[in-house]
Amino acid sequence: MPASPRFPGIEERILAYWAEDGTFQASIDNRDAGANGDNEFVFYDGPPFANGLPHYGHLLTGYVKDIVPRYQTMRGKRVERRFGWDTHGLPAELEAMRLNGIKTTDEILEMGIDRFNEACRASVLKYTGEWRDYVTRQARWVDFDNDYRTMNPTFMESVIWAFKSLYDKGLVYEGFRVLPYCWNDETPLSNHELRMDDDVYQQRQDPAVTVGYALDDLGTDPVLDGAHILIWTTTPWTLPSNLAVMVGSAIDYVVVEGPVPGTDRKARYLLAEARLSAYARELADADGEFTILGRYSGADLVGRTYTPPFSYYAGHENAFRVVAADDAVTTTDGTGVVHTAGAFGEVDKEVTDRENIEAVMPVGKDGRFTHPVDEYAGMLVFDANLHIIDDLKAATRAFAGRAASASERIETAGSVTPGTILLRRESYEHSYPHCWRCREPLIYKGVSSWFVEVTKFKDRMLELNEEISWTPDHIKHGQFGKWLENARDWSITRNRFWGSPVPVWKSDDPTYPRIDVYGSFEELERDFGRLPRDKDGNPDLHRPFVDELTRPNPDDPTGKSTMRRVADVLDVWFDSGSMSFAQNHVPFENADWFEHHFPADFIVEYIGQTRGWFYTLHILATSLFDRPAFQSCISHGIVLGSDGNKMSKSLRNYPDVSEVFDRDGADAMRWFLMSSPILRGGNLVVTEPGIRDSVRQVMIPLWNSWYFFQLYANAAGIDASWSTGSEDPLDRYVLAKTREYVASMTEAMDGYHIADACETTQRFLDVLTNWYIRRSRDRFWADDRAAFDTLYTVLETTCRVVAPLLPLTTEEVWRGLTGGRSVHLADWPSADELPEDHALVEAMDAVREACSATSALRKARQLRNRLPLSTLTVVGASIGGFESLVADEVNVKQVRLLDADSEEAATYGVAQKLTVNARAAGPRLGRDVQLAIKGSKSGDWSVAADGTVTSGGLALVEGEYTLETVAGAASDDVAVGMLPGGGFVVLDTVVTPELAAEGLARDLVRAVQQARKDAGLDVSDRISLTLGGSAGALAAAREHEQLIARETLATSYSLVDGGAVSPSATEVLLSDGEVASISLSRV
RNA sequence: GGGCCUAUAGCUCAGACGGUUAGAGCACCACACUGAUAAUGUGGGGGUCGGAGGUUCAAGUCCUCCUAGGCCCA
Helix, strand or coil, X not given: CXXXXXXXXXXXXXXXXXXXHCHHHHHHHCCCCCHHHCCECCECCXXXXXXXXXXXXXXXXXXXXXXXXXXXXXXXXXXXXXXXXXXXXXXXXXXXXHHHCCCCHHHHHHHCHHHHHHHHHHHHCCCHHHHHHHHHHCCCCCEEEEEEECCCHHHHHHHHHHHHHHXXXXXXXXXXXXXXXXXXXXXXXXXXXXXXXXXXXXXXXXXXXXXXXXXXXXXXXXXXXXXXXXXXXXXXXXXXXXXXXXXXXXXXXXXEEEECCCCCCEEEEEEEHHHHHHHHHHHXXXXXXXXEEEEEEHHHXXXXXXXXXXXXXXXXXXXCEEEECCCCCCCCCCCCXXXXXXXXXXXXXXXXXXXXXXXXXXXXXXXXXXXXXXXXXXXXXXXXXXXXXXHHHHHHHHHCCCCCCHHHHCCCCCCECCCCEEEEEEEEEEEEEECCCCCCECEEEEEEEEEECHHHHHHHHHHHHCCCEEECCHHHHHHHHHHHHCCCCEECEECCCCCCECCEEEECCCCCCCEEECCCHHHHHHHHXXXXXXXXXXXXXXXXXXXXXXXXXXXXXXXXXXXXXXXXXXXXXXXXXXXXHHCCCCCCCCHHHHHHCCCEEEEEEEHHHHCCHHHHHHHHHHHHHCCCCEEEEEEXXXXXXXXXXXXXXXXXXXXXXXXXXXXXXXHHHHHHHHCCHHHHCCCEECCHHHHHHHHHHHHHHHHHHHHHHHHHHHHHCCCCCCCCCCCCHHHHHHHHHHXXXXXXXXXHHHCCCHHHHHHHHHHHHHHHHHHHHHHHHHHHHCCCHHHHHHHHHHHHHHHHHHCCCCHHHHHHHHHHHHCCCCHHHCCCCCHHHCCCCHHHHHHHHHHHHHHHHHHHHHHHHCCCCCCCEEEEEEECCCCCCXXXXXXXXXXXXEEEEECCCCHHHHCCCXXXXXXXXXXXXXXHHHHHHHHHHHHXXXXXXXXXXXXXXXXXXXXXXXXXXXXXXXXXXXXXXXXXXXXXXXXXXXXXXXCCHHHHHHHHHHHHHHHHHHHHHHCXXXXXXXXXXXXXXXXXXXXXXXXXXXXXXXXXXXXXXXXXXXXXXXXXXXXXXXXXXXXXXXXEEEC
């Protein structure tokens, strides 16, 4: 067994052992599920989309997904772990398009949906092998053979069942949603795609126009009647679709008189007062003055009607009104009035929905105008801009702001409504989104979609959220709770190809409307007489097979119309939100299983999933089952690159995953990630030194404890066993300490506080190696059976407790220690297996404090540790029975204990210190409290005979101050140091000649040990030793012959006077200017 | 453009209710210690607590504005 192990090599060996031994399966089989699965711990694996290799974020989540189930298994639970794959959606389609060199939906149709979807299917499985390798290498136990895939027919059948259930509950409806849309590729884009590359947003010049719409003459207000309300837009092509104008109700508006461009007439214009100056060129007179005719607040204007700029939608219900949209309207640019075209903007859509104005869509999927916008039909919207502006200009000149008769308008350009005024035309440069694939500018466009009416059961979602425990806990009412409060209806369909079908069939003749929704293969077969089947004849709900199911419309007596499936597929988030039931084909199979495996006990993903998977799980669980989908949830932070920025392949700002596995190992990475603030919701910067620190701080100490044990147990031929019976105080201490360690680990793991568990472990290992083992070395050298048993017990217990956190390293150590099959098949230890002695643990803390304070005194007085001193007096601290341990540790001949109030204690120059409690005294004294504080610091304070305390001239009352004893001035002969836990230590600093000689003797021991090491001798080799050197060194060597011979295992010991022993002897500088000459040989 | 969060030592982060010398770990330097341990111990340097105002006897902490960064939504 190596002293300095190569952990990656050990890990590979353990992984191979597990594979051969079937340890993972055994860890599940060993645990009984119990009646109704009562003994099961239910874990849901959030399905990743495997369109690339796993990165740190996946690894991080994977480690947590491993640790919790390992822990629960050791606690006796049965924990099934089933891997899942997210397989549908746009990323797969984009990859398939890239591989086939196609760009548009037309090209997909040309290629054939069946071939295209085959390509998608192939692309999503491409990396599954690599994923399995990475996940296995990270020592995550999960069942890959029995995985679930969202594209499996059984999964998809459960998904359409969910859709139908929601439909039957009245929670699904059809509507419009506005999306960024690429007219060139003919596809909507997800928001994710808008952030795909940094150059998606590019500067672009667009024509911006300021247009006045004529307010209707209501005969109520001569200033407003017939005035032109000014709007500003950078998308003139949306003007034909204008449906309303929006104002801010708290914004101040004015009506000013100004000229009609290109004519000698005047008109009244309405705009925000704050924007007036921006239109001075058009509206001010020669002196820069405005003719203000009236003032209105936005609220005054709401409800006024106007004539739309184009006549295409004249008479549209509820349209062409001034409406309030306080969030959408600002006075930072434009006119303070915003034109809305309903389906061409998110906010527009929201406002028109609220106002019950039906959206219009005169733009086709190719981005070209369609009927009824006939003048521009066939024109790409961006190209139409110029024509629209020209027509507006012509109409402005022709009518000069007047309404006109029908006969006149025929001669004007296009369908611009007489009375509409183009006030200004400019060009405007702004940041504008472009398609990440074809680089063409995007438009926002309404597309038809189906929605889950989340707003209807939002309150219930909030109630059920109360039953979930979150880590970190602020997520519950913070990020997740707030998100739920503001939940909007969920758009669940996409006009794409590769996904679960929307199971809705509609009549193709609106004269005979009918809608059928299907929730199973059986229902489909019943109505269509057959199942959708792929080309091999297997039931398959994918397009195009499902689209092939058609039948005559039963509601059409003519028998001509046909029931056809709507072309859309479901959002992939509907798939992943369905995994709790769909992974086991519920409700078609395993209904009983589901009853006992829902909700999950535990899930974990990164914090962004509060809007993703956590959210969709919660929506579907609430709406379908009126239960939460999970009981505890860890949402961790984001992994950043070594420079603190987002990880980026091109920047190469993070260490390569496989290199880290090969160099430092999977356990090191696990520890690094798990011990970090990332599990408490913070972000984490991944650096190579950080990962190596994990090895140094935890893995090496654990390994070395075992190495030490093994080294000496083998040497002594001792076969140690599990025992808590030792009477030795240090053994009792470490056993009691281990008990407390086990208890805190249990608490931390039960509460999912994994980072706390790491910290607790690191502290414990420090105590074990740097205190217990170091202080007990003599006993191991002396073959003390109780010491070996104790160390065995502590190590074995520690391995079990650390097993989830370092599964590979602990496996190696535990198996080496016990010869057992696997630490992961063992039970989690109970604290009760170990003796309780909290007083002893506390006493040892006091011991360590005393030693630490004494070291500081030695340091301050420049008294090296090897130099023995006569006496250490510990005052007012309970180090119960460990005097000799302290004496040995700090190298003094004698340790004495004194009560703090003893007479002698008072002689060590102790003093009193006054501290003013500002919190208590502040409110009473007010400003004067500062004087009292100043007094306490400067020494201007006193305690009167009756006990009254005065500071800075102010009398303080009980509770406003504290008086404490502190170490006062020391002398040349003693040094005094305070203990943080109360009391102090007094170190006798007088160095007698005897002490100095012994110090030198110890220097000699050290020098000989080094010489032994340099000569390559084994620890147990006996030597023949000859010493020479300066007079002082020689005297010390003579006086302490026994000490030196014993410590250095010298069987022959001789001294040579007069300097060097021989020319080849080692010359070593000792303390106090003394020199030693050392010659040794193995005997 | 909107919402939420963050800003404290070179780095990563703690700093209940406002309370008077702002802490820890890592890194760095020095010394000590070292026959399991590339370990450990002791000490040291290093901070205008993002900026500017305000409230208060007292502000890292509360309020306002600003700046920078992150996340989400547009």
